[in-house]
Amino acid sequence: MTVDHLNQLLLICSLVLLIAVAAVRLSSRSGLPSLLIYLGIGIAIGQDGLGGVVFDNAELTQLLGYSALVVILAEGGLGTKWKEIKPALPQAALLSTVGVAVSVGVTAAGAHYLAGLDWRQALLIGAVVSSTDAAAVFSVLRNVPLPARLTGVLEAESGFNDAPVVILVVAFSASGPVDTWYVLMGEIALELAIGAAVGLAIGWLGSFGMRHVALPASGLYPIAVMAIAVSAYAAGALAHGSGFLAVYLAAMILGNAKLPHAPATRGFAEGVGWIGQIGMFVLLGLLVTPHRLVDDFVPALLIGLILTIVARPTSVFTALLPFRMPWQEQTLLSWAGLRGAVPIVLATIPMVSDVPGSERVFNIVFVLVVVYTLIQGPTLPWLARRLRLGDGKEAADLGIESAPLERLRGHLLSTSIGPGSRMHGVEVGELRMPKGAAVTLVVRDGASFVPAPSTVLRQGDELLVVATDPVRDAAEKRLQAVSQGGKLAGWLGAGESAAMAAAAGTRTAGPVGRVEGALRRFRPGALRDRRAKGRGAR
Numbered sequence: 435m436t437v438d439h440l441n442q443l444l445l446i447c448s449l450v451l452l453i454a455v456a457a458v459r460l461s462s463r464s465g466l467p468s469l470l471i472y473l474g475i476g477i478a479i480g481q482d483g484l485g486g487v488v489f490d491n492a493e494l495t496q497l498l499g500y501s502a503l504v505v506i507l508a509e510g511g512l513g514t515k516w517k518e519i520k521p522a523l524p525q526a527a528l529l530s531t532v533g534v535a536v537s538v539g540v541t542a543a544g545a546h547y548l549a550g551l552d553w554r555q556a557l558l559i560g561a562v563v564s565s566t567d568a569a570a571v572f573s574v575l576r577n578v579p580l581p582a583r584l585t586g587v588l589e590a591e592s593g594f595n596d597a598p599v600v601i602l603v604v605a606f607s608a609s610g611p612v613d614t615w616y617v618l619m620g621e622i623a624l625e626l627a628i629g630a631a632v633g634l635a636i637g638w639l640g641s642f643g644m645r646h647v648a649l650p651a652s653g654l655y656p657i658a659v660m661a662i663a664v665s666a667y668a669a670g671a672l673a674h675g676s677g678f679l680a681v682y683l684a685a686m687i688l689g690n691a692k693l694p695h696a697p698a699t700r701g702f703a704e705g706v707g708w709i710g711q712i713g714m715f716v717l718l719g720l721l722v723t724p725h726r727l728v729d730d731f732v733p734a735l736l737i738g739l740i741l742t743i744v745a746r747p748t749s750v751f752t753a754l755l756p757f758r759m760p761w762q763e764q765t766l767l768s769w770a771g772l773r774g775a776v777p778i779v780l781a782t783i784p785m786v787s788d789v790p791g792s793e794r795v796f797n798i799v800f801v802l803v804v805v806y807t808l809i810q811g812p813t814l815p816w817l818a819r820r821l822r823l824g825d826g827k828e829a830a831d832l833g834i835e836s837a838p839l840e841r842l843r844g845h846l847l848s849t850s851i852g853p854g855s856r857m858h859g860v861e862v863g864e865l866r867m868p869k870g871a872a873v874t875l876v877v878r879d880g881a882s883f884v885p886a887p888s889t890v891l892r893q894g895d896e897l898l899v900v901a902t903d904p905v906r907d908a909a910e911k912r913l914q915a916v917s918q919g920g921k922l923a924g925w926l927g928a929g930e931s932a933a934m935a936a937a938a939g940t941r942t943a944g945p946v947g948r949v950e951g952a953l954r955r956f957r958p959g960a961l962r963d964r965r966a967k968g969r970g971a972r
Contacts, residue, residue, distance in 0.1 A: 450475060454712040469567075469715050469774050470808060476719015489720040492785040492796075498717055499779035502710035504681055507593060508663035509707030511685025512700055514593075518586040519686070525757055526590030529767075531622070533591075533753035534598050537564040537745045544740035549733040555791045558606045562781050562799050563741055564749075565599035566592045567774030580818060584763060588770055593686075596776060597629060597676030598622045603780050607787040628675025630683060636666040637687030644693045655695040656702030659688050692910065694845070711775070718778045718800075727797050734801035742806055746771045762821040769817055772810060773803045845906045847899040849913060851891060856920040857913075863887030864921045871901035871909035 435443075457471040479485030519526075542560030545551045551559070566588070601622050640662035649655060663685040670680030685703075693699065747768040754764055781799040784792035851857045857865075862873050862885045875898040876885045891897070901909040915923040 446479075450479075450716060451709075451712060454716070458708075469711065470804060472712050472715030473719040473804065476716040477722065477724055478719075479716075480720045480722070480724075482724045487720060489717075490723075492721065492782045495717055495721050496779060496782040496786055499714050499775065499782065502714035503596070503678065503776065503779065504664060504667045505660075505710040506707050506714075507596075507667075507678055507682045508660060508685040509703040509710075510589065510593060511663070511682045512659070512689035512703045514586075514589055514686050514689060516686065516690040518582040519590050520586075521583060522586035522590050525587045525754055525759075526594055528753040528756075529587070529591045529750065530594035531598060531753075533749035534564050534595055534602075536749040536752050537741070538602065540745035540748055541737065541741050544744065545733075545737050548740065549736050551733070552791070554606060554789070555795055558603065558781075558784055558789070558792075558795050559737060559798060560745075561599055561602040561606060562777045562795070563737075563773060563802060564745075565595050565773075565776050565780065566771050567776040580766070580823060584766060584770075584823065587767060593682040594679060596678040597626055599776075599780065600676075600678070601625060603783050607784040607789050607792075609787075625674065625676045626679060628673050629670040629677060629679035630675075632670040632673055632675055633666050633680035633683030634687065636662060636669060636680070637684035640684065641688050641691035641693065644688070645691065648694075652695050652698060655693065656699040659693065659699050660703060660706065662688060692907065714775050714779070718775060721782075722797070722800050726793075727801055730794055730797040731801055734798040735805060737798060738802040738806045741802070742769075742810070762823060766818060766821055766823055769810060770814055772814075773807060777803055844900060844902045847901060847906075847909060847913075848896065849899070850896045851893050851917075853893060855893070855917045857891055857917045858893045860891050860916060860921045861887065862889045862891065865912065865916055867899070867912055868901075868905045868908045870905040871899060871912075874898050874900050 453475060454468075454472055457475070458468050477483055479487050481488045538557070538560040540560075541563060542553070542556040545556035545559050546553055549556075602618065605618055605621075640659070644655070644658060644662075649658070663681050666684035667677040667681035669677075671677030689696075689700070747765075750764055750768045750771075754767075777799050778796075781792075781796040784795055789795075862876075865873065867873065873885055875882055876889065876891070877896040877898075878892065878894070897913075899909060899913070
């Protein structure tokens, strides 16, 4: 490649990125998943499109696709909230194991008996399409106001189920006879255990180091966090474990560790994730040959119908049977099993392994993903409303930026009062910040001033809070509690202070303690108890 060729390549890549960025705007307005637009861009510049670019390197596509998936899973893990995903872990674990097994079996049987594929091709397709796509789930579900428990299940499932599916696809693509089912189950369990151990260990060590080392520039924090997450994937894969599970868990620990410059880190990871999505989908669009899809169009529609109407609901209802979830939630989980680039990337594994009929498998998977993502993505909000699962609004979270002050052993916290925050109308003194933390500056309408205890906070204000290291977490929790519960957070149980005081059997001293004591004395139960006691004494 010469410098002239490099210049042309840079121009083409930058134009593709600009078109893809503009397509996101169209996607957000129309409800059309952006991944389909990116695939369309790749097809448009491919050999059957306007660009006429000939690209058929399945091995390079697989390698670049794996790299993009690592970045996408890291970005998804950093944005996953532990408090939302923690209750969903048992459901997600069963969906990623039992659910995948049921989905593979039902889809493979339908592909063999109804579409006429041989058993190896049928099993490959069943395994490939049984993985929900993290990029599709993260991009679509975060624009749908679902309850936190359902979002947690879907996000955790999409982060967990790549590992067993990759193992199955590699096993079915290997030359010679396929291992027995119990051997495959043992391999899956072992790789998941190794990947989880590596991811948790690297995530914990990375978060500990990032919290105790002050880097000289804020721009180094996002780079370090992404490097830690990618190292978890590499270490997990080299240890013969699930690298995909390792990177997701490590990123999730880092994202919930309240690291310095966390919003900037998430913004950087989101940008890198977008580049990974765009590059991966465009490359997959280049790899496909549209005129060869015609013969496999009908089998793809048939297999996709079996997957969507039979296999996915059966796997969801079977895996979630111990949890007795409402049928409305299980129905939504069945319809929200979105496919995207992951199945298409996995479909390149048999092509690289020269499995007979692998090109047909790739074509069927490509058509299936495009058609049913086009159907499921835009209709998901409508179904959520019909099932009365999409009307609830979650409490607005408060984004807090933290910068370390090394010499003072403290932190400078920065936050803004958003439209849904109940901090609007609260006086600075009513924040009741812990000792060692104070609101030092308020920025309002472009002007900054040092607030007094009687200063009333308003929507749109930006606050600078200095907190010493021992009370940093308590200061953040207090700001979050007031943002969600208002000035009485903690007095009426909207924060952690009241619960902790009640559990310890203590009473807070000072005006706060007197108010809390008065509230306890005049609660309805206490009044009834005192009346009954008085009648008994008489």
